[in-house]
Amino acid sequence: MHSVLEREQLSPNVVRLVVNAPRIAKVRRPGQFVIVRRGPGGERIPLTIADNDPEAGTITLMIQAIGASTTELTNLQVGDTIQDVAGPLGAETHLPPAGTHAVCVGGGVGTAVLLPIVRALGEKGVKVTSVIGGRSKEWVILEKELREAGDVVTCTDDGSYGRHGFVTQALKDLLDAGGVDNVYAIGPVPMMRAVAEMTKPYGVETTVSLNAIMVDGTGMCGGCRVTIGGETKYACVDGPEFNAHQVNFQELADRLTTYRSFETSALERKKAEEAAALGACATTEVQA
Amino acid sequence: MSETEGVKAPLSNKERMTIDRVAMPEQAGDARAHNFGEVNLGLTYQLAMLEAERCIQCPKPFCVDGCPVRVDIPRFIKSLRDGDLPAAAESLLGDNALPCVTGRVCPQETQCEQVCIRAKKGNPVAIGYLERFVADWAQANPDALPTANPTQTGKKVGIVGSGPAGLTAAGELVKKGHDVTVFEAFHAPGGVLIYGIPEFRLPKDIVQAEVDRLQRAGVKLELDAIVGRTYTIPELREDYDALFLAVGAGLPVFMNVPGENFKGVYSANEYLTRVNLMGAWSPNSQTPILHGQKVVVVGGGNVAMDSVRTGRRLGAEEATIVYRRSADELPARKEEVHHAKDEGVRFEFLAAPVEVLADENRWVTGLRCIRMELGEPDASGRRRPKAIPGSEFVIDCDLVVVAIGTKANPLLTGSAPELNVNEWGYLITDEYGMSSLPGVFAGGDIVRGAATVILAMGDGKRSAAAIDSWLNGVWPPPPEANAAKPKKEAAVAGN
Numbered sequence: 001m002h003s004v005l006e007r008e009q010l011s012p013n014v015v016r017l018v019v020n021a022p023r024i025a026k027v028r029r030p031g032q033f034v035i036v037r038r039g040p041g042g043e044r045i046p047l048t049i050a051d052n053d054p055e056a057g058t059i060t061l062m063i064q065a066i067g068a069s070t071t072e073l074t075n076l077q078v079g080d081t082i083q084d085v086a087g088p089l090g091a092e093t094h095l096p097p098a099g100t101h102a103v104c105v106g107g108g109v110g111t112a113v114l115l116p117i118v119r120a121l122g123e124k125g126v127k128v129t130s131v132i133g134g135r136s137k138e139w140v141i142l143e144k145e146l147r148e149a150g151d152v153v154t155c156t157d158d159g160s161y162g163r164h165g166f167v168t169q170a171l172k173d174l175l176d177a178g179g180v181d182n183v184y185a186i187g188p189v190p191m192m193r194a195v196a197e198m199t200k201p202y203g204v205e206t207t208v209s210l211n212a213i214m215v216d217g218t219g220m221c222g223g224c225r226v227t228i229g230g231e232t233k234y235a236c237v238d239g240p241e242f243n244a245h246q247v248n249f250q251e252l253a254d255r256l257t258t259y260r261s262f263e264t265s266a267l268e269r270k271k272a273e274e275a276a277a278l279g280a281c282a283t284t285e286v287q288a
Numbered sequence: 289m290s291e292t293e294g295v296k297a298p299l300s301n302k303e304r305m306t307i308d309r310v311a312m313p314e315q316a317g318d319a320r321a322h323n324f325g326e327v328n329l330g331l332t333y334q335l336a337m338l339e340a341e342r343c344i345q346c347p348k349p350f351c352v353d354g355c356p357v358r359v360d361i362p363r364f365i366k367s368l369r370d371g372d373l374p375a376a377a378e379s380l381l382g383d384n385a386l387p388c389v390t391g392r393v394c395p396q397e398t399q400c401e402q403v404c405i406r407a408k409k410g411n412p413v414a415i416g417y418l419e420r421f422v423a424d425w426a427q428a429n430p431d432a433l434p435t436a437n438p439t440q441t442g443k444k445v446g447i448v449g450s451g452p453a454g455l456t457a458a459g460e461l462v463k464k465g466h467d468v469t470v471f472e473a474f475h476a477p478g479g480v481l482i483y484g485i486p487e488f489r490l491p492k493d494i495v496q497a498e499v500d501r502l503q504r505a506g507v508k509l510e511l512d513a514i515v516g517r518t519y520t521i522p523e524l525r526e527d528y529d530a531l532f533l534a535v536g537a538g539l540p541v542f543m544n545v546p547g548e549n550f551k552g553v554y555s556a557n558e559y560l561t562r563v564n565l566m567g568a569w570s571p572n573s574q575t576p577i578l579h580g581q582k583v584v585v586v587g588g589g590n591v592a593m594d595s596v597r598t599g600r601r602l603g604a605e606e607a608t609i610v611y612r613r614s615a616d617e618l619p620a621r622k623e624e625v626h627h628a629k630d631e632g633v634r635f636e637f638l639a640a641p642v643e644v645l646a647d648e649n650r651w652v653t654g655l656r657c658i659r660m661e662l663g664e665p666d667a668s669g670r671r672r673p674k675a676i677p678g679s680e681f682v683i684d685c686d687l688v689v690v691a692i693g694t695k696a697n698p699l700l701t702g703s704a705p706e707l708n709v710n711e712w713g714y715l716i717t718d719e720y721g722m723s724s725l726p727g728v729f730a731g732g733d734i735v736r737g738a739a740t741v742i743l744a745m746g747d748g749k750r751s752a753a754a755i756d757s758w759l760n761g762v763w764p765p766p767p768e769a770n771a772a773k774p775k776k777e778a779a780v781a782g783n
């Protein structure tokens with residue numbers, strides 16, 4: 001059992017949890033993730049380890065409520081427990097040499113996945129410019145934390161905060177200005193794909209983190225298979241980070257829709273259950 | 289024979305020879321094709337006693353030689369026949385750590401029952417059914433069995449993997465008074481017994497009860513512990529006096545044909561893990577599974593049979609096995625093939641996949657196959673299949689499950705380069721089961737390649753004896769520690 005020690009709402013649908021997991025906190029490297037299972041009957045959910053504190057024996061997870069299982073996790077409160085936290089999984093981030101300049105682009109909860117990479121780059125002496133975005137101001141997360149490791153450019157789709165427009169436009173300006181050695185891009189598949197297409201003509205090495213659907217996270221099921229440079233790779237052991245210019249994004253986007261109908265109904269079931277539970281509470285109150 | 293019933297005068301061998309082999313009561317094929325309840329229902333007490341009478345108690349029993357862990361079969365059958373179930377159970381459990389499991393999934397027809405003297409004239413004694421009967425009784429009556437209280441040695445053994453090899457070794461080593469911890473990558477123990485073999489063949493609470501028994505005996509279990517990630521081998525070697533690596537052969541093999549990454553193509557590992565470990569067969573599970581209407585499973589081993597029968601149970605109107613050789617070469621257990629046929633599974637023999645077809649949304653619509661013919665025997669002694677040019681045809685389907693074998697997972701071995709592996713990535717061990725690292729032993733599928741439950745258990749048992757010797761400073765171990773060397777190696781899970 002792993003208890004939730006801290007909880008913070010970062011944006012309307014992203015929550016930061018600090019979870020007790022001493023062993024993982026001790027050995028985890030940037031870029032790695034855990035697989036979390038809330039309790040009996042629960043799904044196995046891959047989540048990036050955003051931070052760790054080996055002394056306190058804790059890891060930090062940042063979770064976007066996107067479906068039934070992630071909603072359940074974001075609803076956890078301090079003192080609640082998570083039954084299973086397995087890891088650390090995946091390969092660690094490959095860091096370029098000190099003195100180079102990396103632009104790190106984050107979209108949505110991808111910014112949380114990006115944070116440990118940005119920190120590792122900063123610690124290594126790589127100059128970092130983070131470019132993060134969201135629909136509007138309230139969706140922009142982790143700006144303060146990212147600033148500790150370098151410059152930050154914020155963008156909002158509606159112009160309510162920072163630059164007006166998509167992160168890709170800000171990235172383009174940086175690429176045109178020159179001196180960018182590496183790009184890291186993490187976010188929704190269409191965004192990562194757009195970044196990959198944009199950096200290619202500039203010949204800038206670009207890394208993306210692929211959020212393939214996973215089960216075991218140890219290479220045993222092949223469900224997370226992605227095509228990289230025409231070859232099948234397993235996102236859970238060979239990745240999750242890959243060279244963006246070699247990723248078959250269409251296939252990834254496709255495979256991510258495999259359970260869409262199931263997921264919609266799971267979420268609806270959950271909402272219905274919650275509504276029913278609320279209804280039940282209301283009735284009890286009335287009776288009392 | 290009615291006069292013997294009350295007083296129980298022993299039968300003569302001649303009389304025993306007249307009794308016919310009992311039939312295993314089972315759920316009817318059409319009903320069970322739609323549920324996940326166990327297919328074989330187990331013998332009743334009466335049937336078990338009747339079957340036990342068929343054993344003629346050979347002075348030199350071949351069945352024991354036919355068993356990879358050398359269960360003293362005549363002995364437990366004799367106790368059963370005498371009505372002494374506690375003695376039968378004690379005898380069986382002394383030889384076999386997981387009899388509830390092997391009584392259900394062992395290929396008896398190529399092991400003990402194949403060499404049973406009675407098989408020469410008619411049907412062998414139903415050893416597997418009797419084993420299951422006694423084992424189930426023992427599981428239901430834990431208090432009837434003596435509990436061992438070995439003196440603690442203070443030596444620590446770490447076991448990596450909680451499949452049949454790891455669990456057997458754990459059971460043997462606690463009996464010797466060692467302090468045993470099992471590390472398991474998944475959130476539930478049992479290995480293939482939990483995530484691979486389906487509920488309808490091996491109920492999960494049976495496996496859990498076996499694990500509970502080991503835990504009561506003192507085995508510690510650390511779940512969600514992935515060795516090679518959560519811990520490293522060098523670290524564990526510092527904390528433990530000996531290690532036993534039993535991580536199985538968990539890496540799926542794909543067909544390597546175009547279209548394999550379309551939606552609706554699963555490895556058998558993923559398909560079965562979702563259904564069994566994650567419980568996706570139940571509508572209450574949070575883990576999704578695709579319910580195909582027309583399911584094609586590629587392969588001919590137990591894994592393929594389990595997948596196709598699962599497909600039927602998840603509602604497939606058509607469930608088809610595509611196998612590149614003929615019916616005679618099917619590596620699956622006969623009983624499973626027979627059960628699959630009863631449940632309406634179709635077999636497409638002498639056919640191999642060449643391409644997965646899909647619609648514009650990249651959902652699977654069919655499997656293009658090519659006809660095969662059998663040529664000269666290959667290294668395995670089976671006739672090598674050859675494609676017949678121009679013989680391609682399409683099987684319409686919306687789900688393809690690939691069950692053509694597994695490989696070694698490099699996750700653990702890759703993290704300890706000092707471990708010697710062969711060209712396929714399997715661990716190399718010496719005659720005592722020790723790897724290239726002193727005090728680090730290995731067994732089961734990670735040494736043999738995909739094999740069987742009982743061979744994995746045999747490795748666990750043998751390695752436990754060797755580890756005990758190693759911990760006692762007696763090395764190499766005395767000959768009896770190595771006595772249970774299997775005579776015969778069967779591969780069932782491959783293609």
Ligand SMILES: Cc1cc2nc3c(=O)[nH]c(=O)nc-3n(C[C@H](O)[C@H](O)[C@H](O)COP(=O)(O)OP(=O)(O)OC[C@H]3O[C@@H](n4cnc5c(N)ncnc54)[C@H](O)[C@@H]3O)c2cc1C
Nearest residue numbers: 046047048062063064066067068069070211212240256263
């Ligand atoms: C290596 C890795 C690291 C990750 N790190 C984080 C993290 O730090 N924080 C975080 O919030 N999420 C992270 N994710 C994504 C997270 O695992 C998924 O959002 C989660 O599995 C969805 O589960 P659900 O049941 O809530 O939603 P579901 O009901 O399963 O899915 C809801 C919607 O999300 C899509 N979806 C399904 N699986 C994924 C997936 N793996 N990634 C993206 N979309 C998906 C579905 O197509 C569907 O439209 C990571 C994924 C991977 C593979």
Ligand SMILES: Cc1cc2nc3c(=O)[nH]c(=O)nc-3n(C[C@H](O)[C@H](O)[C@H](O)COP(=O)(O)OP(=O)(O)OC[C@H]3O[C@@H](n4cnc5c(N)ncnc54)[C@H](O)[C@@H]3O)c2cc1C
Nearest residue numbers: 449451452453473479480484515536732733739740741744
């Ligand atoms: C679907 C299916 C049906 C089968 N049917 C039969 C049958 O009817 N009869 C029969 O005799 N055989 C059958 N087999 C074969 C049999 O199950 C295997 O030969 C046997 O389970 C091998 O046992 P094992 O202990 O070596 O490994 P496994 O059972 O594979 O167990 C290995 C365990 O180690 C864990 N592990 C892996 N890596 C790590 C790590 N790095 N750290 C920690 N833990 C780890 C795994 O999660 C797993 O729990 C079947 C196999 C399958 C897949």
Ligand code: FES
Nearest residue numbers: 217219221222236
């Ligand atoms: S998640 Fe199963 S192989 Fe990657």
